[in-house]
Amino acid sequence: MNAVFLYALVGIGLFTLGLYALIVYRHLLRKILAINVMGSGVFMVLVALAARTQGATPDPVPHAMVLTGIVIAVSATALALALMLRLRAETGRTEFPEERLE
Amino acid sequence: MTDNGKQQMPFRLLLAVLLSTLAAGLGYAVLSLPSLAPGLSEQVAGKLETSGVSNPVTAVLLNFRAYDTLLELGVLLLALLGVWSLRGLPERRESSPGPVLDTLSRLLVPLLILVAGYLLWVGAYAPGGAFQAGSVLGAAGVLLLLAGWRPGARFAGLRLRIALVAGLGVFMGVGIMLILVGGHFLEYPPPFAAALILLIEAAATLSIGLTLAALFLGDRPETGARR
Numbered sequence: 001m002n003a004v005f006l007y008a009l010v011g012i013g014l015f016t017l018g019l020y021a022l023i024v025y026r027h028l029l030r031k032i033l034a035i036n037v038m039g040s041g042v043f044m045v046l047v048a049l050a051a052r053t054q055g056a057t058p059d060p061v062p063h064a065m066v067l068t069g070i071v072i073a074v075s076a077t078a079l080a081l082a083l084m085l086r087l088r089a090e091t092g093r094t095e096f097p098e099e100r101l102e
Numbered sequence: 103m104t105d106n107g108k109q110q111m112p113f114r115l116l117l118a119v120l121l122s123t124l125a126a127g128l129g130y131a132v133l134s135l136p137s138l139a140p141g142l143s144e145q146v147a148g149k150l151e152t153s154g155v156s157n158p159v160t161a162v163l164l165n166f167r168a169y170d171t172l173l174e175l176g177v178l179l180l181a182l183l184g185v186w187s188l189r190g191l192p193e194r195r196e197s198s199p200g201p202v203l204d205t206l207s208r209l210l211v212p213l214l215i216l217v218a219g220y221l222l223w224v225g226a227y228a229p230g231g232a233f234q235a236g237s238v239l240g241a242a243g244v245l246l247l248l249a250g251w252r253p254g255a256r257f258a259g260l261r262l263r264i265a266l267v268a269g270l271g272v273f274m275g276v277g278i279m280l281i282l283v284g285g286h287f288l289e290y291p292p293p294f295a296a297a298l299i300l301l302i303e304a305a306a307t308l309s310i311g312l313t314l315a316a317l318f319l320g321d322r323p324e325t326g327a328r329r
Contacts, residue, residue, distance in 0.1 A: 015128070019121060020118065053141070060146050
């Protein structure tokens with residue numbers, strides 16, 4: 001196991017931690033943060049797996065994808081935060097209404 | 103809510119077990135990948151000569167997979183339109199920035215603009231490019247907003263709109279122009295590729311930086327003319 005797989009496994013760990021927080025916490029800010037942690041994990045896996053080349057230069061295609069993804073993640077986060085603020089201004093709540101089964 | 107934390111304990115344990123299984127499965131999938139996989143790096147290296155730049159990441163972003171970047175600029179603009187369409191965000195309490203932030207922002211903002219220009223230029227042959235430069239520009243904008251600066255009515259109107267759509271507009275314009283001169287959409291002729299990429303990147307840097315700062319500001323800046 002070399003450094004590439006270590007980084008990729010850490011990325012998977014981040015993704016799973018983020019997914020856990022996304023499900024467990026009810027506050028929307030925490031959910032937004034959790035999605036960002038999940039995204040960072042995915043980026044880390046992509047960047048790590050891009051380094052599996054013979055020479056010193058990694059595969060540029062995943063790097064370009066990550067670069068694109070970071071900007072998308074930032075803009076989506078901004079939109080999500082604005083939606084959350086609007087929800088709070090409208091209803092005073094920062095959580096989704098609880099859904100009861102049955 | 104923490105009041106029902108006790109009741110949720112079994113649920114959390116079950117969730118932790120399920121997610122550990124997921125992590126183990128994903129980890130197994132990653133570990134079973136071959137340890138040498140050049141991917142598309144050889145194709146990129148082979149075509150790098152014709153791309154107009156010598157940094158492979160910039161070549162992928164703005165030449166080989168320019169569609170992705172074009173659509174990404176569209177997503178950035180859509181996110182800003184989404185934020186702006188949510189009128190009536192709560193008023194933020196303004197506190198006075200204090201002398202440190204005030205002085206520091208005066209010193210840092212020109213430096214950040216210079217760094218953004220450098221990153222934009224260096225992207226052709228080293229790590230850098232429109233997104234990095236745009237983020238630095240966006241950071242300069244955020245610093246200005248934190249220090250209490252607000253876009254005045256003169257800047258917030260048409261000028262701001264034009265600057266925000268410049269990246270997407272120039273990108274689309276170049277693509278359509280290339281169709282008109284007999285090529286394909288965003289297929290740069292090699293002799294002009296470097297100049298076209300720099301042109302697109304310069305416009306994209308401005309738009310990305312302003313969009314990020316505008317997303318931070320949240321509300322649509324008042325132009326004074328409306329209502």
